[in-house]
Amino acid sequence: QYNPHRIWSANMEFPGVLWLAFVPISVAVVSIMMARRRATSFLTTKRSPPPPPTAAGAPFLGILPALVAKGPLRVLRDAHAEMGSVFTVRLLHRKVTFLVGPDVSSHFYQGLESEISQDEVSQFTTPTFGPGVAFDVDFVTRREQFRFFGDAMKPAKLRTYARLMVREVEYYFARWGQSGTVDLKQELEHLVTLVASRCLFGEEVRAKMLVEVATHLRELNDGMRLVTILFPHLPIPAHHRRDKARARLGEIFSDIVSSRKASCPDGSRNVVDDMLQCLIDSRYKDGRATTETEVVGMLVSALFAGQHTSSSTGTWTGARLLARANAKHLRAAVQEQERIMARHGDRVDYEVLQEMDTLHRCVKEVLRLHPPAMMLLRHARRSFTVRTSEGVEYEVPEGRTVASPLVIHNRLPHVYRDPESYEPDRFGPGRGEDRAGGALSYTAFGAGRHACVGEAFAYMQIKVIWSHLLRKFKMEMVSPFPETDWNVVMPGPKGKVMLRYNRRGMSTAA
Template structure:
């Protein structure tokens, strides 16, 4: 009996202790929240942008922002104006909206803003050392100049045939995958287009030898490496989480694959020997930095990984959105097909003649489908910079301190009625050079006003600064994506081949466009995003 009483007393004491601990924890949390709220209500600094109200310190607005960035931005704009600060995982992040905000951040001077400190923790484990954001900006500009070898007009001209061939092979009825062996069916768009764009990007930008390496094992490595772009890796890039372990194994495997190709070629000698095509690897093997140093082989391998990832991501997302959008607009599909027939002509058997690079400029509706899709579904919704010295925001009393990050979001201006009437209406005809009565009210206002873009050379050729345009799907300034022209060629070629081969429709009962997945660095359709396809008899 005494033992039982002792046990009962011990349990009561333990229960009392746990209750005390829980009460202390709850009290501490409540006190922290209340102090955080009180600080926001009473300690506003008039020289800094207003801080978006939040209950929990450190977490701040992270969850609301992460679920739907655009909804968050527009709600904050309505309440706080074009310049405001929110807490993103403990970091004060100042957003500057509108074309002036884009210019302020994306065309900021190197002494004021820095991209490397923001993105290097995320990209370096994926791409590898000494390239892109893991090197001084001056070196990155040189690397961009080297890569432009594969983005010249002559290179782009050759890519159209290569990309067309990959699309034909991928969707052929006798293709090895058997995914499109019948005359009709359904498919989940995002993973299908992701696979296709890996093949088209590798074959065109990187050459036949690299494309042939893309067996199932290499494709799995690409997928594991891609998972390294998880947002958590902005803060914890080297923590041994499962996806990081897979990322590191994949990075080494892909780098070693490129190193093997380079080593083999160095043993073979001159690139002009035999019938080997002149590709990006050969180009980089013969490039030197301004100080006379040849590009080390390991850097070449890492640049090739970066080039492959960059050439695949935005195109994968955008091509998926194109198919999903076309499925809701059968009429646009027929307009596209008719445009090809009219412009390219037909063969004796009635099929449309092969698409060429020179045809691109003669297919305005194809270009406009790509352009309108990029407008609404900009692949990257947030572009971040580290503040290096206090920056005054013109037209405001605000000075952004060095403890803040800056965030530009060109996708907001692309979704603003001030620039694009009925902004969430997907209508390629809004870009018509001379819009008909049905579409004239949708025409982009900056085109009506004949806005002239400034240009600047950051060391890899003259490009538009993008300061005045509300349409910046590839960014602006020195970090503007140099693959913009390639992306248009790749997407327009894929589009041209798809409308010849298929008719797309929505799955019965699902007429609305799917939502957007913002959980990765790159926005993409929520999966599954299934559409119906029917093979055309002849096109």
């Protein structure tokens, strides 16, 4: 029967049932909201990785007293041994964070220009290279200038350069007598200047500029000292000599560029096929031609980088191969030349040079032990995190100078077996220690986005020289193994490197 009270009671009970059902749902929702709030609070309050540990140093001076007392190599090795693969040193007003080893170097070599840049830390090169090129221009312009160099280093060009190199080397060493004693360092400085001038600038430079250009290049290298990185215009004698040498080289090369352009005033391409002509003919993407100032600056930078690194590496190659402890490597290099002579006779060209695997490994090992630069520098435009092989994370702050110390990076014992020894076979079949350690284990020519465009040219030049020396002469070192000059940015053998030679009786060529 109809009972209004029962209906009312039922209706009053029904919301209660709904409320009881809603309780667990509400609890779940509240729990989720609270969990999310806690997670958000955790994320916002979670600490970033700590900055890298900093080496102890004197007030204001930082590690400067240690650098003077021990030298840069010892200071860096001590810091690495104490603090590991990521550490910071303070030098006067600047903090530099070092990244040692392939496991912490990916961002250094592969990072975008907007993240980690060369511009801010490479301004010290402008007095050497001159205005309008390299780090005196914006990144887009510099990238196009690197493209011009890349075009001049393509295999088709290298084939042409190889023939020029061989003729230049043959002509130079024909001046040596049946026997004698020479300063290998000085000889290779002159020879590499001749070779580079012939390949890069043509006969007009090679014919008349050897002594003066070589002298000025030596002043440029001596003027790029460690103090130059911090104070590029400091009024010291080395900088005065650098500026005077750069001005004179600018005059010499400007005359050469003007003369070359005058030889084809109608704008038609000159028949000369060298780097100078490539740079004159180059065009930016907007159609603009290179200016005389730009061409001169690019010539100076190319000759400076190529002349010093190749002559230094060539000298170290001789010092290493002729050391008594490395007799087996010298013998292997000579035997390779004999095998190649048996196959090709007197012919030495681009293709034949590619067959010289043993000699190539000998040079590569020299570059591992004696890289052309002590370290490479970058500027962190954004902070980034690095993780060591032990799993420790550090945050490198925005604005920090970042360095990859090649002198340590390429000698790590967990990458290279017995890393202080000269062992070219470590790169041979079955070992390949540089590949086993990862893509960034070997960085003598840089890596990633900033790998050196002149690597193939440099190897070819040194192999042409030492192929000839190994075929033509019996040699021995008569001075102690050279020390390294750590006072300059691009360290090389210190002092004279004396070599005694006797011309071989057999018919050889290169």
